[in-house]
Each structure stands twice: as structure tokens, then as C-alpha cells.
Amino acid sequence: MKHGGDILSYQHLYDGQIIDFSSNINPLGYPKILDTIIPEVLGSLTAYPDIHYRVLRTAISEYLGCQPDEVLVGNGSMEILEHFCREAQRIVVCIPCFIEYIERAQIYRKKVKKIRLPDGFRCSTALFGNELQRGDVVILGNPNNPTGLRIAEDELLELQQLAEEQQAFLLLDEAFFEFCVEDYDSVRLLHGKENICVIRAATKFFGLPGIRLGYAYATQAIAEQYAASALPWRINAIADAAGRAIFRETAYIECSKALIREQRHEMFSELQKIDSIKVFPTHTNFILIKLLYTTEDELFQQLLRHGLLIRKASSFEGVDRSYIRLAVKDQKSNRKLIETLNRCV
Amino acid sequence: MKHGGDILSYQHLYDGQIIDFSSNINPLGYPKILDTIIPEVLGSLTAYPDIHYRVLRTAISEYLGCQPDEVLVGNGSMEILEHFCREAQRIVVCIPCFIEYIERAQIYRKKVKKIRLPDGFRCSTALFGNELQRGDVVILGNPNNPTGLRIAEDELLELQQLAEEQQAFLLLDEAFFEFCVEDYDSVRLLHGKENICVIRAATKFFGLPGIRLGYAYATQAIAEQYAASALPWRINAIADAAGRAIFRETAYIECSKALIREQRHEMFSELQKIDSIKVFPTHTNFILIKLLYTTEDELFQQLLRHGLLIRKASSFEGVDRSYIRLAVKDQKSNRKLIETLNRCV
Structure with a gap:
């Protein structure tokens, strides 16, 4: 998995709209x-x-x-x-x-x-x-x-x-x-x-x-x-x-910053409550996580079955197969991810 | 003049819509x-x-x-x-x-x-x-x-x-x-x-x-x-x-080919009637011309005053300042060019 965002390659594995946590794009979409x-x-x-x-x-x-x-x-x-x-x-x-x-x-x-x-x-x-x-x-x-x-x-x-x-x-x-x-x-x-x-x-x-x-x-x-x-x-x-x-587009810019600030905080707090992962501090809209009891591949497949696409991190040199990267998205998507993660890891 | 099509750099020299003979684009525009x-x-x-x-x-x-x-x-x-x-x-x-x-x-x-x-x-x-x-x-x-x-x-x-x-x-x-x-x-x-x-x-x-x-x-x-x-x-x-x-877009493709075929033929014939230029045979939608009594710069300025942008050719290595290149465009534009050329060279 060299890049995130390749929904097309995985769509056949999930019958529905995949939520993409593998690429770190503004959840508000582009300026209208x-x-x-x-x-x-x-x-x-x-x-x-x-x-x-x-x-x-x-x-x-x-x-x-x-x-x-x-x-x-x-x-x-x-x-x-x-x-x-x-x-x-x-x-x-x-x-x-x-x-x-x-x-x-x-x-x-x-x-x-x-x-x-x-x-x-x-x-x-x-x-x-x-x-x-x-x-x-x-x-x-x-x-x-x-x-x-x-x-x-x-x-x-x-x-x-x-x-x-x-x-x-x-x-x-x-x-x-x-x-x-x-x-x-x-x-x-x-x-x-x-x-x-x-x-x-x-x-x-x-x-x-x-x-x-x-x-x-x-x-x-x-x-x-x-x-x-x-x-x-x-x-x-x-x-x-x-x-x-x-x-x-000043309003869009401010609104996007506020959303990510808020969601990063919430997502980080929620992730920290999960015992089986180590959450690394982040300054931005994605979070690096070390899986303590499973591998990126296993979790990737599990989450995909729930329509969630995550970024396996081992293609980053210097990081092994126990790491994943998650985008910070809108509250609803983030909560679905946290909930599913809680059941999977 | 390294490339054609740079209308923006010349627009201030002509008060009106410049017709661009310097870049060789389909005069029909893109498929609708x-x-x-x-x-x-x-x-x-x-x-x-x-x-x-x-x-x-x-x-x-x-x-x-x-x-x-x-x-x-x-x-x-x-x-x-x-x-x-x-x-x-x-x-x-x-x-x-x-x-x-x-x-x-x-x-x-x-x-x-x-x-x-x-x-x-x-x-x-x-x-x-x-x-x-x-x-x-x-x-x-x-x-x-x-x-x-x-x-x-x-x-x-x-x-x-x-x-x-x-x-x-x-x-x-x-x-x-x-x-x-x-x-x-x-x-x-x-x-x-x-x-x-x-x-x-x-x-x-x-x-x-x-x-x-x-x-x-x-x-x-x-x-x-x-x-x-x-x-x-x-x-x-x-x-x-x-x-x-x-x-x-088959109809667009055929129509474009027919237009250029026809206009190339007409434009080439008309250009050949002008004594003060040498017209080189062409297989495509632009025509190389040698000016016998003027330079690319002089003609360029003259035509620009009539709202016609042509391609000076001396930036092509191996061609001197007596050459220009003209696009084959729609009939109306081509005729305006021929008419103006007849008066200028």
C-alpha cells in the first residue's frame, strides 16, 4: 500500500460506500x-x-x-x-x-x-x-x-x-x-x-x-x-x-481549521482509551497508531469488512507491520471508526 | 517568442478580440x-x-x-x-x-x-x-x-x-x-x-x-x-x-478533420497567390512561410495592429527571422488573415 486514497482497488471487497481514513483530506470537501x-x-x-x-x-x-x-x-x-x-x-x-x-x-x-x-x-x-x-x-x-x-x-x-x-x-x-x-x-x-x-x-x-x-x-x-x-x-x-x-474563502478556511482542531482532540482522547493500541501525539489531521496485538493487514481487512479503509503504514520505511495511520474526519465517521476499532483490536 | 498562444502578453497592444494564429488549435473548440x-x-x-x-x-x-x-x-x-x-x-x-x-x-x-x-x-x-x-x-x-x-x-x-x-x-x-x-x-x-x-x-x-x-x-x-x-x-x-x-465523439472528430482539410486547401491556395512570400507545403493545420521582403518582427507588429497574432518562427533553431508560422483556422478568420496579409507584405 504505497499511497492512501485508492478506494477503487478495494471497492469490490465492500458492498456500500467506503469511508476513507487512508487519505487525509478535509472532510468538508472543497470550497463550494x-x-x-x-x-x-x-x-x-x-x-x-x-x-x-x-x-x-x-x-x-x-x-x-x-x-x-x-x-x-x-x-x-x-x-x-x-x-x-x-x-x-x-x-x-x-x-x-x-x-x-x-x-x-x-x-x-x-x-x-x-x-x-x-x-x-x-x-x-x-x-x-x-x-x-x-x-x-x-x-x-x-x-x-x-x-x-x-x-x-x-x-x-x-x-x-x-x-x-x-x-x-x-x-x-x-x-x-x-x-x-x-x-x-x-x-x-x-x-x-x-x-x-x-x-x-x-x-x-x-x-x-x-x-x-x-x-x-x-x-x-x-x-x-x-x-x-x-x-x-x-x-x-x-x-x-x-x-x-x-x-x-476565509470562512471555509476558519471552519475547516476549527473542525479538525475539535475532531483531532475528540478522536485522540477516544483512541487513547483503547488498551490494545499505542496512540502517538499528532499536530495535524492524521494519527499514527501502533497495534499491540494485531497486524496492519489483519486490522485492515477487518475494518474493510465494515466499510472503513485505513492506511497500513509499513510501506513507510522505518515502520513495521504493527502500525497504521488514521485520518481525522467528520465526527460521524470518526465515531464509527472508534466504535468499530473498539470491537476489532 | 518561445511558444504560441500567449495572447495575454500581447492583449494590451490591441483593443479588441485578438485572433490567435500563433497556436494551432482546432477552431471548432472542444467537443460540446x-x-x-x-x-x-x-x-x-x-x-x-x-x-x-x-x-x-x-x-x-x-x-x-x-x-x-x-x-x-x-x-x-x-x-x-x-x-x-x-x-x-x-x-x-x-x-x-x-x-x-x-x-x-x-x-x-x-x-x-x-x-x-x-x-x-x-x-x-x-x-x-x-x-x-x-x-x-x-x-x-x-x-x-x-x-x-x-x-x-x-x-x-x-x-x-x-x-x-x-x-x-x-x-x-x-x-x-x-x-x-x-x-x-x-x-x-x-x-x-x-x-x-x-x-x-x-x-x-x-x-x-x-x-x-x-x-x-x-x-x-x-x-x-x-x-x-x-x-x-x-x-x-x-x-x-x-x-x-x-x-x-465521432461526429466532432470527422467534422474537425473535414474543416481543416477544406480550410488548409483554401488557405494554401490563397497564400500561394501572394508574391512576396514563399509558402511551404504542409500536411497539417499550420503553414510555414518565408517572407521575401520583410521580417517576422515587422509583420508580427503589423498584423497585431489588425488583431491578428502570428507565430514568429526564428525561435525554432535552423530558421531565420524571415519565417512565420500560421495556423489554419475557421474560414472567416483565415480570410481576414489573407486579406490583411495581402496588404502588409
């Missing part, structure tokens, strides 16, 4: 304004999108609090990440992490230095010791996936500094940023630093995995290098139009 | 069924597209006359082309050609062997003489851009054979295939060959530059390698849905 906007922009399909995505990048810059020419846009966040893999001498990751960091590096035939996170999975500068080299691209999930943990603010500042000293580049994958407990904003914290890029996406928080819209903050020089080498017209006209609209 | 289908599939944006694009690839395979597992899909045809650039030892092109063949190769830091097409721009196996090496990827437009010429059937067969002998790979970019005079179908002609890939796209013929849907035929083994290294979910849900529908 898109139901109006998209049908209105179909005419734009007959022309190429603006090759510079000027309006889109301006909308994103206002949301991120930076300049339009500091914004990178990609066909999903992975297209942006791939650019840095191609340019890297070596990739450095902390495991467990999102599998694509390692896969993209391998596709570009880059060496991958894997640093194992300690018990509890906290990322710290100390882990990198003397490991960094010139030309390294350090890719860190912030929050990390599947652990759900943010890098502490002081650690991140130190890490950027260390990377700078070693002439390494720090690539933060913040695909789940808006779901997180409010701590700091990397774009503001690291603004102007020449060895960083902060990647985010419409995918998770804006409930739009189908639209493929990733974006990032970096210095203008980096943004220009990226644009010069990325595929032209890499974002389709519908995603372009959606991206111009969604970041202004 | 999309106006119904797209609003109906917006709900699919909340889920990841099928990571294997099973239904989409089946629809394409029926259109191409091959098996679903022989179909590659990409975020525009360039994403597919880029894959082969990454895997190549060296890229071989015939100039003039679409600039992205060379740019993509350079982004992947691959050597590019450029073979100059002879007067008249016909591509033949003889041009490659002893030039091919093991690991070469030969990228040829079929029809070529900006020349509009197809490779003759016997030459193509010979070329595939030569490439096979030299352990080289032949990548055909057939983005304009359906617009062409009916000669042969490369997918049928080269079916089963292990050193070829035939790339096409929804972009031009289906009037969908905004949707970003490229596809290709190759052997199952190549299709699997591609899928394993390409970005996951690289085609967005709207493009996926569109691709499932458009290839069955």
Missing part, C-alpha cells in the same frame, strides 16, 4: 464557490493557461504573505519537489517519511541519506550532526507523514542555519500545514533565506486531491529557476481558476 | 459534450483520481486501436516526452523542430545531436547516416513543427529499423496527427516494436490546451516503466473525465 466558478470557466479550456500563471501566483502570494514572484506552482506538490530532486547532489530524509521523497530521488538516480527518527519521532537538528554535505537537499515533512509532528520552531531555525553552513538546501513539505495546531508559519519564519523552499498544496486542506495544485514559497531567484525548467502549462485551466478563488 | 460532463464530475475533485487511470487508458486504447496496458498518459504530451529525455543517453533531433525537444534535453543535462533538415524540410533515414548511437532517443515531430510535414511511411519504417539496429529509441511526437492528410497510422504501423513510442494529445485536435492531457502508445513494458517513474495522479480529475468522453 467552485461549483459556481468551474462551470463558468470551461471556455478557458480552449486556450493555453497563462504560461507564467500570473493571476494564480498573485492569489497565492496574498495567501502566503509573500511576493508573486516568490511563488512556485506545480501539478501537485510533488512536481515542485521533483525539481529539487533533479537539482540535488544527494537527498537527505528522516525516516519514516512520505515515500515519494525517496522514490523521486531514486527516479533521478540520486543517493539518499536516510536518518532514522528517534523513539517518539521528534525531528531535531542534533539528528543531522555532521551528516550534511554541500549540494544536499534535505526533505522534511512539516508536519511529517505518517507521524503527524511539526518540527519545533527553534529546531527549524537551527536546521536552516546548519544547512546554510553546509551549503545544503532545506525543502519543507507542508502539505498539511493548515490542519496543524497553530505554532509558527515557515514562510514568515524563513522568508528571504536562500536555501529553503516551503511547499504546500490545495490537495489536502482545500479538499481538492482531484485538481492537482501544489505551490511553494522560495526566493525569486529560485522561483525563476524552477519556472525555467518546469513543464510549460503544467497546471490545467480548471486548477488555475480554482486556485484564484479558494484562498480567499 | 464536455459542457455537460464537467459540471457533473466536480464531486470527483474531492478524491484522488485513479492512480492507474484505468478507465481513461481503456478509452484511449479503443481510440488508438491498442491495449489499455500499452497506453501512457501524461500532464500534456511533454510530460511523456520528458520521461524519455530523462532515460536517454543522448537526444537526437532534426532542426527546425519544436523547441521543447531541445529544452527538455538540456534540463536533464543530456547531449543533443542536431541534424539539419535539407531544403524543403523533408525528413529521411539518409539524414541519420551513421549518426545514431546506442542509448540515443530520436525525437521527431510527425508532422514536424514548424514545417507541417509528415515523415513518409517507408522512411519511417526504415528509420525504426535503423534505430533498432543501433539500439536507439524512436519517439514520435504526433500532437497534430488527426489534422493531417490521411496517409498511415504510426500506432498500427509500428505496433509491437520495442524501440518506439508514439505521443499524441487532446491539446490541439480536441481543442483542449487548457486541460493538459497527453497520451501515447508504446509496448506494455515501456508503459509500465513510465507509470512507475511518472508523478502519481499527474492528470487531474477533470482531464481524466474529459478524456473518457472525447474520443467517442
Whole structure:
């Protein structure tokens, strides 16, 4: 199970609507304004999108609090990440992490230095010791996936500094940023630093995995290098139009944050009451769990029989077959999961 | 002027609707069924597209006359082309050609062997003489851009054979295939060959530059390698849905072919009557022209003042500032262009 969200492959095993806890998408769905906007922009399909995505990048810059020419846009966040893999001498990751960091590096035939996170999975500068080299691209999930943990603010500042000293580049994958407990904003914290890029996406928080819209903050020089080498017209006209609209949907944004905050709290508390699992603390909208008496496969099959799709976690390097990852969804779905889990584990 | 279709950059120079002869898109627009289908599939944006694009690839395979597992899909045809650039030892092109063949190769830091097409721009196996090496990827437009010429059937067969002998790979970019005079179908002609890939796209013929849907035929083994290294979910849900529908629009397809056939003939005849230009024969929906007494820049500015955007051709390596490329559009637009040209050159 390399990725979550693959309902199609499992639908034949359950006669009914599967609830997907394997991918961590905003349970509110996308901002409703898109139901109006998209049908209105179909005419734009007959022309190429603006090759510079000027309006889109301006909308994103206002949301991120930076300049339009500091914004990178990609066909999903992975297209942006791939650019840095191609340019890297070596990739450095902390495991467990999102599998694509390692896969993209391998596709570009880059060496991958894997640093194992300690018990509890906290990322710290100390882990990198003397490991960094010139030309390294350090890719860190912030929050990390599947652990759900943010890098502490002081650690991140130190890490950027260390990377700078070693002439390494720090690539933060913040695909789940808006779901997180409010701590700091990397774009503001690291603004102007020449060895960083902060990647985010419409995918998770804006409930739009189908639209493929990733974006990032970096210095203008980096943004220009990226644009010069990325595929032209890499974002389709519908995603372009959606991206111009969604970041202004303040009510939707606040409402989504509140929902996840509340549901994370409730779900975490309820999960902690289950003796046969160990629940890891999380800062975001998914929760890593260690199964004490069963395996991911067994539980996966059991839950699927109840129409619940979960994420087996062993495909994350550094995590064995006793781990699963659960999305935080709407209250009704979460309660069904907790109830079923209580009977299964 | 690296690409056509960039109306946005020139709109401020003309107060009115610019007619775009710089990009070669079906003047009929996209199949009208999309106006119904797209609003109906917006709900699919909340889920990841099928990571294997099973239904989409089946629809394409029926259109191409091959098996679903022989179909590659990409975020525009360039994403597919880029894959082969990454895997190549060296890229071989015939100039003039679409600039992205060379740019993509350079982004992947691959050597590019450029073979100059002879007067008249016909591509033949003889041009490659002893030039091919093991690991070469030969990228040829079929029809070529900006020349509009197809490779003759016997030459193509010979070329595939030569490439096979030299352990080289032949990548055909057939983005304009359906617009062409009916000669042969490369997918049928080269079916089963292990050193070829035939790339096409929804972009031009289906009037969908905004949707970003490229596809290709190759052997199952190549299709699997591609899928394993390409970005996951690289085609967005709207493009996926569109691709499932458009290839069955037989009436639209036939009507588009007839329109271009007729308009190419009329436009070519009318252009030939203009003494101050040399018109090159074409097999497709665009026409290369040599200006005998003016430059691309001068004519570009003149025509823009009349609301007509043309493609300056000097950015195609091997073509100087006396060349332009014109799209074949609807009769009314074409006639306006001819009339204006008659006054300008």
C-alpha cells in the first residue's frame, strides 16, 4: 500500500460506500464557490493557461504573505519537489517519511541519506550532526507523514542555519500545514533565506486531491529557476481558476481549521482509551497508531469488512507491520471508526 | 517568442478580440459534450483520481486501436516526452523542430545531436547516416513543427529499423496527427516494436490546451516503466473525465478533420497567390512561410495592429527571422488573415 486514497482497488471487497481514513483530506470537501466558478470557466479550456500563471501566483502570494514572484506552482506538490530532486547532489530524509521523497530521488538516480527518527519521532537538528554535505537537499515533512509532528520552531531555525553552513538546501513539505495546531508559519519564519523552499498544496486542506495544485514559497531567484525548467502549462485551466478563488474563502478556511482542531482532540482522547493500541501525539489531521496485538493487514481487512479503509503504514520505511495511520474526519465517521476499532483490536 | 498562444502578453497592444494564429488549435473548440460532463464530475475533485487511470487508458486504447496496458498518459504530451529525455543517453533531433525537444534535453543535462533538415524540410533515414548511437532517443515531430510535414511511411519504417539496429529509441511526437492528410497510422504501423513510442494529445485536435492531457502508445513494458517513474495522479480529475468522453465523439472528430482539410486547401491556395512570400507545403493545420521582403518582427507588429497574432518562427533553431508560422483556422478568420496579409507584405 504505497499511497492512501485508492478506494477503487478495494471497492469490490465492500458492498456500500467506503469511508476513507487512508487519505487525509478535509472532510468538508472543497470550497463550494467552485461549483459556481468551474462551470463558468470551461471556455478557458480552449486556450493555453497563462504560461507564467500570473493571476494564480498573485492569489497565492496574498495567501502566503509573500511576493508573486516568490511563488512556485506545480501539478501537485510533488512536481515542485521533483525539481529539487533533479537539482540535488544527494537527498537527505528522516525516516519514516512520505515515500515519494525517496522514490523521486531514486527516479533521478540520486543517493539518499536516510536518518532514522528517534523513539517518539521528534525531528531535531542534533539528528543531522555532521551528516550534511554541500549540494544536499534535505526533505522534511512539516508536519511529517505518517507521524503527524511539526518540527519545533527553534529546531527549524537551527536546521536552516546548519544547512546554510553546509551549503545544503532545506525543502519543507507542508502539505498539511493548515490542519496543524497553530505554532509558527515557515514562510514568515524563513522568508528571504536562500536555501529553503516551503511547499504546500490545495490537495489536502482545500479538499481538492482531484485538481492537482501544489505551490511553494522560495526566493525569486529560485522561483525563476524552477519556472525555467518546469513543464510549460503544467497546471490545467480548471486548477488555475480554482486556485484564484479558494484562498480567499476565509470562512471555509476558519471552519475547516476549527473542525479538525475539535475532531483531532475528540478522536485522540477516544483512541487513547483503547488498551490494545499505542496512540502517538499528532499536530495535524492524521494519527499514527501502533497495534499491540494485531497486524496492519489483519486490522485492515477487518475494518474493510465494515466499510472503513485505513492506511497500513509499513510501506513507510522505518515502520513495521504493527502500525497504521488514521485520518481525522467528520465526527460521524470518526465515531464509527472508534466504535468499530473498539470491537476489532 | 518561445511558444504560441500567449495572447495575454500581447492583449494590451490591441483593443479588441485578438485572433490567435500563433497556436494551432482546432477552431471548432472542444467537443460540446464536455459542457455537460464537467459540471457533473466536480464531486470527483474531492478524491484522488485513479492512480492507474484505468478507465481513461481503456478509452484511449479503443481510440488508438491498442491495449489499455500499452497506453501512457501524461500532464500534456511533454510530460511523456520528458520521461524519455530523462532515460536517454543522448537526444537526437532534426532542426527546425519544436523547441521543447531541445529544452527538455538540456534540463536533464543530456547531449543533443542536431541534424539539419535539407531544403524543403523533408525528413529521411539518409539524414541519420551513421549518426545514431546506442542509448540515443530520436525525437521527431510527425508532422514536424514548424514545417507541417509528415515523415513518409517507408522512411519511417526504415528509420525504426535503423534505430533498432543501433539500439536507439524512436519517439514520435504526433500532437497534430488527426489534422493531417490521411496517409498511415504510426500506432498500427509500428505496433509491437520495442524501440518506439508514439505521443499524441487532446491539446490541439480536441481543442483542449487548457486541460493538459497527453497520451501515447508504446509496448506494455515501456508503459509500465513510465507509470512507475511518472508523478502519481499527474492528470487531474477533470482531464481524466474529459478524456473518457472525447474520443467517442465521432461526429466532432470527422467534422474537425473535414474543416481543416477544406480550410488548409483554401488557405494554401490563397497564400500561394501572394508574391512576396514563399509558402511551404504542409500536411497539417499550420503553414510555414518565408517572407521575401520583410521580417517576422515587422509583420508580427503589423498584423497585431489588425488583431491578428502570428507565430514568429526564428525561435525554432535552423530558421531565420524571415519565417512565420500560421495556423489554419475557421474560414472567416483565415480570410481576414489573407486579406490583411495581402496588404502588409
